[in-house]
Each structure stands twice: as structure tokens, then as C-alpha cells.
Amino acid sequence: MKWLVIAALLVAGCKKKHDEAVPAPPPTTGSAAMTGSAAAMPEPVAAGSAVVDVPTEQDFEQQAAKDITDKNVDDKLKTLENDLAH
Secondary structure (H helix, E strand, O other), rough: OOOHHHHHHHHHHHHHHHHHHHHOOOOOOHHHOOOHHHHOOOOOOOOOOOOOOOHHHHHHHHHHHHHOOOOHHHHHHHHHHHHOOO
């Protein structure tokens, strides 16, 4: 039983040393920053930038409850499928 605890501590210790040994990549500047996959990464958002209100499913629940009934659900679904197909 003791040797299991010791082995677990050794594995945990080795993992920590390995993580610390990996250096962080240096920051890129100039024309080198625009090459490779780094150019496809989005830029970080500034701290003072405006927040965009993105509509969510809850924003449309009341209107959908009014518009969609048991009688017209098949027609609404077909219309939606046709809209998405084009």
C-alpha cells in the first residue's frame, strides 16, 4: 500500500516538473506575426469594447408560442426547411 502512495507522488511530481520545463513561445511581432496559422487567430477584445446583445432562444419563445399551433406546425416546419435549403 505504501508503494502505491509513493508511486502516485512520484508521478505527480514528475508531471509538475515536466510542465514547468516547457517554455512559453516568444511573442511574435512584425511580419513574422502574419505568417502561418497565427494569422487566422482572432485578436483579443479590448477591455472597454461594447458588448453585443446576441439573440437567444428565450428571446423568441413568446412569439413562437403565438405563431405556431398544433394545426399549423407541419406547415411552419416545411417553410423553415425550405428556407434553410436555399
